Amino acid sequence: MERIIAGHFDEHGFPYLEIQVWNKQQDVYLPAKAIIDTGAAHCMIREKLALQLGLPELRVADYRHPVFGTMPLKEYIMDLRFDGNPQSEAPVLEGIRAGTLIDLNYPAGVIIGVELLKHCSFSYDGFAKTFTLTTSL
Numbered sequence: 001m002e003r004i005i006a007g008h009f010d011e012h013g014f015p016y017l018e019i020q021v022w023n024k025q026q027d028v029y030l031p032a033k034a035i036i037d038t039g040a041a042h043c044m045i046r047e048k049l050a051l052q053l054g055l056p057e058l059r060v061a062d063y064r065h066p067v068f069g070t071m072p073l074k075e076y077i078m079d080l081r082f083d084g085n086p087q088s089e090a091p092v093l094e095g096i097r098a099g100t101l102i103d104l105n106y107p108a109g110v111i112i113g114v115e116l117l118k119h120c121s122f123s124y125d126g127f128a129k130t131f132t133l134t135t136s137l
Helices: 047-053
Strands: 003-009 015-023 028-036 043-046 057-065 069-081 092-101 110-112 120-125 130-135
Touching: 015 047, 015 110, 028 047, 043 047, 043 069, 047 069, 047 092, 057 092, 092 110
Parallel strands: 028 110, 043 092
Antiparallel strands: 003 015, 003 130, 015 028, 015 069, 043 110, 057 069, 069 092, 120 130
16 A cells, blocks of 8 residues: 655755654654655664664664764664654554664754665655655555
8 A cells, every 4th residue: 555654844954754763572662853864875763762762783783984984883673653643543664774873963863764765755845845755665
């Protein structure tokens, strides 16, 4: 079934969604701002958020960052609900691999990268400052 998810732009000009990050195994979730980043290869999550949720740690991997160079970062497994309301029937994507978001000044707790976006159509309306993701996941 095809789903359309609407988003907005924040004060910095970033396209974002209000989502729920879940640890479905423990039935724990927290709201988070997720920025859509078409230049990010992978999804990322702030380590503090991952630890608060008790997300399973997948591994420590070497990441190549354009500014900081190669560094070891933890990867977690997270579940995402594309709605800020935990009572909604919004789609839940399970088992998403997410690296550690190390930029403490980044204006969101989650980055949605191309690894997830490759399953979506992204439509941008600059005049209205809105966008939609269309997915069949």
